[in-house]
Amino acid sequence: MKILYDPQIFTWQKYGGISRYFHEITQNIIEIEGVSCDLSLLISNNHYISEKKLTKHIELFKKTDFRGKLRLFDYINKSNTFLELKRQNFDIFHPTYYDPYFLKHLGNKPFVLTVYDMIHEKFGSIFPITDKTTERKKLLVKKAAKIIAISQSTKNDLIQIFDTDESKIEVIHLGNSIFPKENINLNLEIPEKYLLFVGNRNNYKNFNLFIKGVSSLLKSDNDLFVVCAGGGTFTNSELKLLSELGILKQVFQYNSDDETLAFFYRNALTFVFPSLYEGFGIPILESFSCGCPLVCSGISSLPEIAGEAACYFDPYSEESIRNTISTIINDANLRKDLVNKGYGQLNNFSWKKTTEETRKLYEGILK
Template identity: 30%
Template sequence: MKIGIDARTLYKPSGGVGTYLKNLLAELGSLDQENQYVLFFDAAPPGDLDPVNFTRRTLHLPFGQNLTTWNTFRLLPELWLRPVDLFHFPFYTMPLVKPGKSVVTIHDLTYKLHPEWFNWKAWLTFRPFSYRAAKAADRILTVSYTSREDILRSYRLPEQKVVVTYHGVSEHFHKICDRGPLDEVQDSYGLRHPLLLYVGSITLRKNLVRLLWAFHQLVTEKRVDAHLLLVGRTLAPYPDLPSLVKELGLEARVSFISEYISQETLCRLYNLADLFIYPSLYEGFGLPVLEAMACGTPVVTSRVSSLPEVAGEAAILVDPYNPQEITEALWVGLTDGRLRGELMQRGLERVKKFSWRKTAQETLQVYQSVLAL
């Protein structure tokens, strides 16, 4: 059988969707030797995916190079001329006309449940076209049972149509025992202990304003001489964090890394951190939580959306709308040695439940069920 996949999100491998597709394809390439995969791009494809059963097609569109116009005006005619047996759309949307047997991945319903976190262009792209894709596709993949319930409730779909395939954790993320690489990255970025780390985009949904207030209370009320590092690129709409840092007098204690960093460097930062903090207000999955656990770092995260499902009992869970509760969790996470040891061990055990190979196996099962329709 020939399976087509919209592979355009591979251009952004540092984002959650790009990470998902990159790892899914790598595992499918080694797992499935029976089917042929055709990866579709709108520009020159990246050169780091070369399984023997993968081919690539680049489809240029001289106008409106975005999700929906490319799907409908360039991809759809190509599939009419050179059809595939099944097509997987890994990023919420598909052409206005169903191209045949189809699977779509809807990672979460943030755009529907919290439209205030999107600019109008993104909202107009995701909300109507994702709803259309959810209705038209033969199966929907999503990344947590929390997202599955959101999709079933919001779109009123039959339960068998929505299938959960969890994310995995890359083997790049692991505990480092050699202090040399850690000292190197610490010196490179001018970091000091105790170090709190956040990894993710800089946008309203990530709740970083309340994190800064909580960190301010940790420093001023708890008298903890700590450093906070925020790693991630800024996405609109976004809070003016540098101004808030200045207002709170935290310039010497808060650092930002906004440029792309390698997985090797990110792994070192996770290992270097004394505590990982992820206070997001809504997540479809929350992959950085597991990445930190894989590196043996205690985690504080939110008691909302999918985060308790992903973290289990291996993290301190907080109300993300309550800065005082976040402060207390940071304090306990830094000072309670027994709890820190328990969280480290639980985290290392927790991540064993998640693998990209399992993601690929379950995705392949969905492909096979759709092909059998």
């Protein structure tokens, strides 16, 4: 059985959850006897595939940005994919995102579509009116032989929003790629006592309501801080909000690679995940792996993934956020209990399990 993966996400992402997902899948699936795969990629600056174990792609203009750069990469990679599709030397095609450019070139070969979330459908107002993601996704959902949903929550959303046939959807959970290293010295000056926020902070990630909820906790304890890992430097509006709340000097932002992120998880009082919606929530598994107590929203896919290894709050309520976080930072035994439960919950998820379940789905299509 041979799987052909397309280059979409590796063209557009240097870092990101989706390209990490396909990197992990391809690295694991080539270890399975009787299964092979190709990634029709010529140009990419994606971090995860930089070792070039599966492809011989070239890295181009890594430190130079110019208008049309990624569109050029996209054109070249799609042209190569058209050649691979024309050869028909594969059994199943698996696109990495929602561009339907390949449909006219598939012949009679089936394709599998992974749906990561329904953010564009649930939070459409945050995207430009020219965004075609929903239109493209809906078309591919309709035409795919099988659909992988990365959580039961995402599957439910697919059924509710697109009226997708339930029997067509298979839930396959993701795995974890962040693991702590002992005795690392990052030469970073970070607070001893901090709440951790990871990743993007805009819109449905709910950073502003979170920071409003914890502002009184910070003002009542000068030794308590918030560390934001990744997500870019604070915007002017964020700095204004922090200043108005009187906590500007207690909230820090750091850029982070995997090693730095693991360090932040390992040393935090708690990881706070206040998102209003997630298709899966990989940071949950990252926090479990690093022994970090988790407090998060009690909605969307988060309870499905975290189980009993988290304290939950209402992400629309400042009071609920504040009270739940206050409870966890003042109860060492509760934090220890959550860490132990997190290790146990993590056993339910691995990239090998994700890959094995994906292989079974592929084989089921070919029977």
